[in-house]
Amino acid sequence: MKSYDYCILASSDEIIRKAEGLGWDGVCILESGTAVKEMPRSRMDVMKGLLIETAKPDEARSAAQRARKIQEIVAVRGLNEDVNRIASETPEVDILLPGPGARIDFVMVKLARKNNVAVGFDFSQLLHSSRRERSSAFSVMLENAKIVKKFGAPFVLTSGAVSEWDLRAPSELAAFGRVLGLDAPSIREAMSGKMAEENRKRLGGKWVMPGVEVE
Amino acid sequence: MKLKRMPSLRDKKRYITFRLHSEKPVSYSEMKDAVLGSIAGWLGENGLSAASPRIIRNLWNEKRQEGWLSVSHRAVDGVMMSLALVRQIGEMRATFQVLRVSGTIKSGKSKMPK
Numbered sequence: 001m002k003s004y005d006y007c008i009l010a011s012s013d014e015i016i017r018k019a020e021g022l023g024w025d026g027v028c029i030l031e032s033g034t035a036v037k038e039m040p041r042s043r044m045d046v047m048k049g050l051l052i053e054t055a056k057p058d059e060a061r062s063a064a065q066r067a068r069k070i071q072e073i074v075a076v077r078g079l080n081e082d083v084n085r086i087a088s089e090t091p092e093v094d095i096l097l098p099g100p101g102a103r104i105d106f107v108m109v110k111l112a113r114k115n116n117v118a119v120g121f122d123f124s125q126l127l128h129s130s131r132r133e134r135s136s137a138f139s140v141m142l143e144n145a146k147i148v149k150k151f152g153a154p155f156v157l158t159s160g161a162v163s164e165w166d167l168r169a170p171s172e173l174a175a176f177g178r179v180l181g182l183d184a185p186s187i188r189e190a191m192s193g194k195m196a197e198e199n200r201k202r203l204g205g206k207w208v209m210p211g212v213e214v215e
Numbered sequence: 216m217k218l219k220r221m222p223s224l225r226d227k228k229r230y231i232t233f234r235l236h237s238e239k240p241v242s243y244s245e246m247k248d249a250v251l252g253s254i255a256g257w258l259g260e261n262g263l264s265a266a267s268p269r270i271i272r273n274l275w276n277e278k279r280q281e282g283w284l285s286v287s288h289r290a291v292d293g294v295m296m297s298l299a300l301v302r303q304i305g306e307m308r309a310t311f312q313v314l315r316v317s318g319t320i321k322s323g324k325s326k327m328p329k
Contacts, residue, residue: 022312127302164306168299172313175295 002026002193004171006073007120007158008050008096014041015019018124018164023171028073047074049094049197057086062213068092072199078102088112094195095120095156106147113153116194119144123176124160124169145180155182156190226267227288230317232327233298235280237309243275246282250311251302252296257260257297267319283320292314319324 002025003010008015019027026045028086032053045098050067052075054060060083061210075095079082080102085097088108096112098104104112104119106203112119121144148155157173159166168176170191177187201207206214220286235241241249247270255263262276266286274283298311 127300165302165310168310169312171316172295172299175313176293176299178292179296199322 003191004028004045004193004196005159005167005170005191006030006049006118006156006195007051007075007097007122007160008167009160009162012164014164015161015167016046018046018167020204022167022169026196028196029075030075043139045193045196047072049075051075051077051097053077053079054083055079057082061086061090064090064092069203072196072203076082079107084108085111088117089115090117091115093117094199095158097122097160098140098144098157100125100137101140104144104147106151109147109153111150113151116154118154118189118190119148119157120156120158121145121177122158122160122179124166124171127166141180145182148187151180153160154190155186156195157187204213218276221225227317228285229236229288229291230271230320230323231284231286231291231298232314232317233282233284234312234314234321235282235309235321236312237280237304238306238307239309240277240302241309243277245304246270249301249309250284252295253301254297258293262290268292268294271320281314283323299301 004025004026006028008027008029020042020169028182030049030051032051045048050165052060052063054096073094074092075097076087077089077097077099079099084096084098084102085108092190095118104162112142121141123154126134129137157177159168161167172186235246247260250270254268255267269285273287282313295313298313301309302313303309315323315327
């Protein structure tokens with residue numbers, strides 16, 4: 001079974017080498033700028049994506065729609081509930097990463113399932129916090145995980161690494177998912193390369209709509 | 216006199232094999248403090264006693280920075296999460312990588328990645 005980390009926030013040779021050593025089969029490097037940079041070379045599958053980080057809902061939607069045709073992964077970090085809502089309504093978004101303290105509710109999760117937007121659980125929010133802050137971030141994650149599980153919405157478990165020291169092995173992120181109360185088969189699916197495969201097919205030019213491809 | 220315990224009442228253990236990545240090699244005592252401190256921080260004192268973690272001293276390989284940790288089978292995920300939350304040991308940046316979880320030391324050794 002392949003394992004992919006869809007949210008790495010820095011691009012360097014060290015981070016790629018470390019990810020390879022930890023046993024990842026693929027990583028997605030998310031960058032805030034729209035300029036498409038050269039990715040570090042590796043035997044591992046290295047994808048590029050865009051991270052939209054904004055507090056303005058309309059800006060998030062238009063940026064996602066613009067980026068869809070050139071980026072392999074489009075992620076939105078919602079800094080407030082309005083952005084989370086818009087991101088879950090937009091099918092062009094692949095991953096919704098609720099920002100620290102920005103909650104999601106069952107309406108957003110239902111919309112995310114309908115539009116195939118994966119809700120992200122970012123391990124770095126726990127790693128870069130301590131005590132009180134960590135416990136409140138974890139309680140928000142537990143709430144989100146409960147709703148995601150109830151409505152069967154897609155989700156991803158990500159390291160959110162900004163340096164090679166923030167990377168964690170696939171087995172540790174799977175343990176993070178199990179601690180959140182998510183079940184093992186859905187964790188395996190969340191970490192698989194399914195999303196990457198689907199998005200590459202869409203960017204290939206032969207894809208028209210789900211189930212329709214031009215030969 | 217050695218106290219005996221019925222086999223059915225014995226704790227079911229799991230052995231976690233881990234590798235420590237750090238800027239400089241770390242000694243056994245520093246590693247032990249970091250592991251137990253992190254488990255206590257994440258699971259709390261109650262969770263620490265339920266997990267009953269035990270670092271197996273004679274299996275600590277200082278050269279390869281690899282070690283074995285025995286925990287209760289119910290606490291494996293919590294302990295793995297605690298290990299993942301370690302960011303530094305002393306002033307050094309460090310991370311733990313879980314290599315394998317096994318039921319016995321023998322099976323863990325035979326299936327360890329080279």
